[in-house]
Amino acid sequence: MPSRRCEFIAGVKAELPILLGVSPFGMIYGVLALSAGLPATMAFMMSFVVYAGSAQFVGAQLIGTGAPGIVIVFTTFIVNLRHILYSASVAPHLKRLTARWRCLLAYLLTDEAYAVAITRFNKEPAPPPGLPSTEWYFLGAGLAQWSVWQASTAVGIALGTQIPPGWALDFTIALTFIALVVPALTDRSSVAAAVSAGIVAMLTASWPYKLGLIVASISGIVVGLLVEAPRVSIGRQQ
Amino acid sequence: MNCTPLALGLIIVSMGIVTYAIRLSLIMLLGRVEVPPLMQRALRFVPPAVLSAIIFPELLRPGGTVNLSLGNPRLLAGTLAALIAWRTKNVLLAIILGMLALWMFQVALPE
Numbered sequence: 475m476p477s478r479r480c481e482f483i484a485g486v487k488a489e490l491p492i493l494l495g496v497s498p499f500g501m502i503y504g505v506l507a508l509s510a511g512l513p514a515t516m517a518f519m520m521s522f523v524v525y526a527g528s529a530q531f532v533g534a535q536l537i538g539t540g541a542p543g544i545v546i547v548f549t550t551f552i553v554n555l556r557h558i559l560y561s562a563s564v565a566p567h568l569k570r571l572t573a574r575w576r577c578l579l580a581y582l583l584t585d586e587a588y589a590v591a592i593t594r595f596n597k598e599p600a601p602p603p604g605l606p607s608t609e610w611y612f613l614g615a616g617l618a619q620w621s622v623w624q625a626s627t628a629v630g631i632a633l634g635t636q637i638p639p640g641w642a643l644d645f646t647i648a649l650t651f652i653a654l655v656v657p658a659l660t661d662r663s664s665v666a667a668a669v670s671a672g673i674v675a676m677l678t679a680s681w682p683y684k685l686g687l688i689v690a691s692i693s694g695i696v697v698g699l700l701v702e703a704p705r706v707s708i709g710r711q712q
Numbered sequence: 713m714n715c716t717p718l719a720l721g722l723i724i725v726s727m728g729i730v731t732y733a734i735r736l737s738l739i740m741l742l743g744r745v746e747v748p749p750l751m752q753r754a755l756r757f758v759p760p761a762v763l764s765a766i767i768f769p770e771l772l773r774p775g776g777t778v779n780l781s782l783g784n785p786r787l788l789a790g791t792l793a794a795l796i797a798w799r800t801k802n803v804l805l806a807i808i809l810g811m812l813a814l815w816m817f818q819v820a821l822p823e
Contacts, residue, residue, distance in 0.1 A: 498804055516720050523728035528759070533727055535766060540715075543723040550727040553762055554734050556755045561738035562747050569742050580736035645786060645814050646807060648770040649793050651763040653806035656797040658760060668760035672768035676778075679769045687765050694761025695754050702753065 478610045485614025488590045493618060496527075496586060497626040502646055503530055504630020509643040510538025514631050521627040525620070526584065528654075529553045535647045541684035552691055560588040564612075567595040571609055579609065582616025584623075590615040667698030785817035 500521075507517035512534055520530050529550045536546045560583055568576050591612040637643060659665045671694025678686025715723075738745060771790040772780060782788065793810030797803065 502807070512720075513717070516717070516724060519721070520724050520727070523724055524731050525728075526731050529727065529731060532762065532766065533724075537715075537720065537723065543715075543719065543726065546723055547726045547730055549762070551730045551734070552758060554731045556758060557731070557734045558737060558747055559752065559755060561735055562745075565738045565742055568739055573740075576739050577736065580739050581732060583735040583739075642814060642818070643811075645770075645789070646811060648767055648786070648790060649807045649810040650803070651767050652790055652793045652810070653797040653803040655760050655763045655767070656794050656806075657801040657803075664757065664760050667757040668764040671761040672764040675765035675768045676772060679773055687762075690765035691758075691762045694764060695757040698757030698761065699750075699754055 477607045481607045481610035482614035485590065485594070485611035485616075486618045487614075488594070488611075489586070489615040489618040492586045492590065493622045496619065497622055499527060499650075500623050500626025501630035501633065502650060503527065503534070504627045504632070505634040505637065505643055506531070506646050506650075507534040508631060508634030509637070509639065510534045510647070512537060514635060517631050517634075518627060521624055524550070525581065525623070526550075526554055526557075527623075531647060531650060536684060536687075538644065539684065541687075545684045545688065548688060549691070552688075557583060560585075560592075563592060564588065564595065567608065575609060579612055579616065582613070582620060584616075584619055587612070587616040587619045661702075663698045663702035666701040667694040670694050670697040783821050785814055785821055788817050789814035 503521070504517060507520070507530070508514065512520075517534070520533065524530055524533065532553055533546055533550055536549060541549075561580070564579070564583065568579060571579075591608075594608055594611045634643075655668060659668055671690045674693040675686055675690035678689050680686075681689075738747075767790070771784075771787045772778060774784065774786045779787070789810050792813045793806045796809055797806040800806070
């Protein structure tokens with residue numbers, strides 16, 4: 475019994491340093507969702523229902539530009555597809571849990587909670603079968619992340635209602651994306667993916683229904699794969 | 713933004729369903745299904761591709777008209793933020809200085 479509480483608290487503690495970085499983003503999301511034109515209730519509902527930082531930023535931006543629902547939902551799908559890797563990665567560790575546990579932990583499976591939970595799962599020794607523990611660690615990390623995200627979002631929304639439109643805070647969306655993308659451009663293929671997606675986005679910017687965004691994103695991904703491909707085959711020959 | 717609260721609510725709920733379905737998918741399949749290697753490789757390019765596809769028009773086509781000149785405050789502020797992010801890898805610093813730069817350029821540059 476005490477092992478559950480220990481694991482839960484250890485999970486919360488492991489998540490804390492990450493939360494220092496997460497809370498400013500929650501606030502920025504709140505502010506920019508309002509400046510994109512979302513009503514405060516809808517901006518907060520998105521944090522609760524979608525609960526995925528980057529998809530919320532992109533979603534708020536697209537809603538603000540009047541993109542059609544199907545384009546917004548499909549873009550959310552592309553942006554969040556990386557979570558399938560997390561889902562695959564934690565699946566073997568959650569095998570013995572009930573469906574209810576697995577449904578709850580899936581909701582909490584953000585980038586940050588995954589990063590913390592998987593380090594615990596990979597740490598040996600695994601708990602003996604039948605003895606609940608590491609899922610409580612995941613739960614602690616996930617709930618800590620969730621609470622801070624909701625709270626910081628609410629603070630951002632409250633701030634956002636006080637900020638006059640003349641401040642051009644909608645630009646924080648573009649700035650956030652720039653600040654996230656640029657440090658991740660560490661090799662030729664990721665640069666190629668970014669630049670080609672940007673060029674295609676410019677060429678297709680006047681297309682209706684924001685379809686250009688989807689075409690540009692897929693072009694970037696394909697170009698990234700093509701540029702990366704030769705190096706992979708060289709690696710295999712050695 | 714030009715849709716009804718109901719439509720907006722439906723969009724957000726659909727975004728939530730899609731996100732949750734992805735997260736739950738392989739957890740429910742209990743690891744019986746693996747992610748294909750090509751998809752694993754492709755996922756790495758999703759953030760740079762999607763985010764750049766949003767950034768480029770925001771900087772180079774503010775308000776719907778292409779503006780590649782030095783009189784475009786968003787282009788200048790965005791480029792500065794990119795340089796700061798590249799040199800320092802500090803996301804918040806890049807956002808704050810980028811925003812300050814935008815306000816400065818908006819005042820300093822003729823419309």
